[in-house]
Amino acid sequence: MVTNVATALIGVGDMWIVGQLGDAPTQGAVDVGAKLFAALFTVMNFLKTGTTGLVAQAGTRSGAQEQAAVLLRGLVVGLAIAALLLLAKPLLLPALLDALGARGEVRDAARIYADIRYWSAPAVMANFAIVGFLVGRRRMKTVLAIEVAYNLLNVVLGLWLALGLDRGIAGIGWSSFVAEYAKLAVCAAVVLHLAGGDLREALRARVHLSLASLRPFLSVNRDLFLRTVVLMVAISALTRLGAERSAVVLAANGILYQLFVFSALLLDGFENAAQVLNGERHGEDDRAGFVAYVRAILWRGFAVAAGLAAVFGVAGEAILASFAATGAVAREAQSLLPWLIVIPFAGVASFVLDGVFVGASWTRALLLSMAGAAAGYALLLWLTWPLGNHGLWLSFVLFLVLRTGLQLALMPRLLRA
Numbered sequence: 494m495v496t497n498v499a500t501a502l503i504g505v506g507d508m509w510i511v512g513q514l515g516d517a518p519t520q521g522a523v524d525v526g527a528k529l530f531a532a533l534f535t536v537m538n539f540l541k542t543g544t545t546g547l548v549a550q551a552g553t554r555s556g557a558q559e560q561a562a563v564l565l566r567g568l569v570v571g572l573a574i575a576a577l578l579l580l581a582k583p584l585l586l587p588a589l590l591d592a593l594g595a596r597g598e599v600r601d602a603a604r605i606y607a608d609i610r611y612w613s614a615p616a617v618m619a620n621f622a623i624v625g626f627l628v629g630r631r632r633m634k635t636v637l638a639i640e641v642a643y644n645l646l647n648v649v650l651g652l653w654l655a656l657g658l659d660r661g662i663a664g665i666g667w668s669s670f671v672a673e674y675a676k677l678a679v680c681a682a683v684v685l686h687l688a689g690g691d692l693r694e695a696l697r698a699r700v701h702l703s704l705a706s707l708r709p710f711l712s713v714n715r716d717l718f719l720r721t722v723v724l725m726v727a728i729s730a731l732t733r734l735g736a737e738r739s740a741v742v743l744a745a746n747g748i749l750y751q752l753f754v755f756s757a758l759l760l761d762g763f764e765n766a767a768q769v770l771n772g773e774r775h776g777e778d779d780r781a782g783f784v785a786y787v788r789a790i791l792w793r794g795f796a797v798a799a800g801l802a803a804v805f806g807v808a809g810e811a812i813l814a815s816f817a818a819t820g821a822v823a824r825e826a827q828s829l830l831p832w833l834i835v836i837p838f839a840g841v842a843s844f845v846l847d848g849v850f851v852g853a854s855w856t857r858a859l860l861l862s863m864a865g866a867a868a869g870y871a872l873l874l875w876l877t878w879p880l881g882n883h884g885l886w887l888s889f890v891l892f893l894v895l896r897t898g899l900q901l902a903l904m905p906r907l908l909r910a
Contacts, residue, residue, distance in 0.1 A: 510651045510665060511818070519662055519818070522602030524747025526666075528732045529589050529607055533578060534614070539717030540571050540621035541628075542768065546851045548629025549772030560630065561691035564684070567622030575615040582611055593732050599740060602662050609666030613673040620673070623680040628765055629772075632687070639679055647672035716856035720863045727867050727892060730874060734885055742882055745825035748816045749833055749886070756801050756837050760844045763794040767848025775853040780908065787849055794845050798837035805834045825882070832886040836893070843896040850900065855907050862899035869895045 511523045544567040548560045578585070586607055590600055627636050647668050654664025685692070728750075735746040767790050774783040805812070809830045817823035850859040870892035877884030 510648070510655050511662065519598075519602050522599045522606060522662060523665065524743060524750065525590070525593050525599060525603040525732060526606040526610070527747070527751070528593055528729055529586075529603070530610060533585075533589070533611075534617045537571070537574055537618060537718070537721075538621060539721055540567050540574075540618060541625035542847075542851045543567070543717050543856075544622050544625030545629040545765065545768045546772045546854060548626055549769045549852060550775065550854070557688065557691045558694050560626070561688050562695040563629075564622060564626040564688070565692065565695055567625060568619060571618030571622045572615060575618040578614045579612070586611060593729060599743065606662045606666040609663060610669050613670045616673040616677040619677055620680055623677075623684055626684065626688075627680075629769060630687070631769060632683075633765075635683055639676060639683070642679070643672055643676040646675055716860045717851065720856070720860040723860075723863045723867045727870050727889075730870075731885055731889060734874070735882065738882065741819070741821045741825055744818060744822045745829065746882070746885070748813060748822070748826045749829050751816075752805075752812070752833055753836050757840060757844065759801065760794055760797060760837065760841045761848075763790050763797075763841070764844045764848030764851075766790055767845055768852040770852070771849050772852030783853070784908070787845075790845050790848075791842060794841040795838075798841040801837040802834045805830070805837075809833055829882065829886060832883075832890060835890055839890045839893040843893055843900060846897065846900040846904075849904075853907070855903075858903045858907055859900075862896060862903060865899050866892055866896040 511519055544563055547563045586604075590603060590607070593603075624636055624639075627633075650668035650671055651665050654660045654668055655662070656664075658664060660667070731746055731750060732743070735743045767786065770786045770790070771783055774780075774786060810827050813826040813830065813833075814823040817826055847859065850856065870888060873888035873891055874885070877888050880887065
């Protein structure tokens with residue numbers, strides 16, 4: 494859980510730093526850039542979640558060498574994806590900015606940020622696979638240390654470049670770029686220390702990287718990829734529809750979204766636990782232990798969600814104001830505070846169940862539940878449009894609740910299979 498807090502702070506840090514520049518279009522541009530890389534990079538997070546589940550299962554079924562083989566498959570797939578993204582950059586980057594509704598000053602600033610950060614794609618993809626491997630091996634303290642150092646480096650560089658050297662939004666882009674490659678260097682060193690011998694053995698056995706051996710990995714990750722694409726489309730609707738209203742609304746929604754991401758990644762710590770613990774129980778066909786872990790993790794998740802809601806209830810207005818570039822952005826963000834309080838409760842069960850489904854490799858069912866919730870979300874956005882910006886956030890909260898309902902509806906049949 495603490496590891497995911499560290500991960501969340503990189504987006505929160507970028508939004509806070511740009512807030513100190515005192516310009517609403519620039520703050521909106523960072524939100525657009527964050528959503529753009531959510532579409533490009535976070536959608537590839539299946540490399541992490543898929544690797545975690547398969548490594549956890551391999552630990553109870555096949556041993557350390559098969560775990561190393563899973564990592565190698567993740568790296569091969571991840572670097573292939575990064576190469577395709579870089580080749581597609583001239584066409585893909587403008588298309589994504591258009592899709593997110595970026596216009597005028599917001600678009601110009603977002604393009605500067607995105608042009609720099611885009612080149613971190615190889616490091617991001619490799620880091621997904623390596624962190625997934627380490628989580629699957631229960632090396633959470635190691636991952637925590639890496640993530641804390643990564644975030645500290647990003648914030649320090651961002652402050653120095655954006656504010657100290659007056660590089661503005663370009664400085665924020667460069668800080669993210671440098672921090673990502675530094676993280677890769679450390680991750681690679683850690684993995685070689687922990688599993689260098691197993692990796693060398695897996696490389697000697699070429700069968701581990703054949704198309705036949707990659708097929709199960711690709712099958713699991715195909716469903717996770719499509720599920721994440723649907724999720725990113727749903728999240729991007731917040732940006733596009735907010736941008737259609739005004740730069741102030743876009744910036745305010747960006748602040749709220751980053752705090753949602755912080756909450757989600759904190760609660761996603763329970764998803765990581767479910768991936769590993771339920772993956773191990775599934776690997777040993779222990780149904781009773783599997784169900785017991787689901788209940789235990791859910792209760793703990795709701796307890797943390799209550800704590801988050803209490804913090805936002807007490808200090809939410811001050812927190813939101815500290816991020817705002819202007820008084821108008823602060824007032825708009827503060828008007829949305831009730832949604833920030835509700836979101837942890839709305840999302841926690843779906844985050845935990847994501848981990849349960851991934852750990853058990855029920856990825857097709859996970860995709861179907863996400864698609865069903867997204868269809869309901871699209872209808873809700875249309876129905877709530879007259880409610881203005883509050884309608885956007887009401888639709889998003891109900892989208893999270895609908896996801897949980899569909900996942901719970903599918904679980905009994907999956908457990909009997």
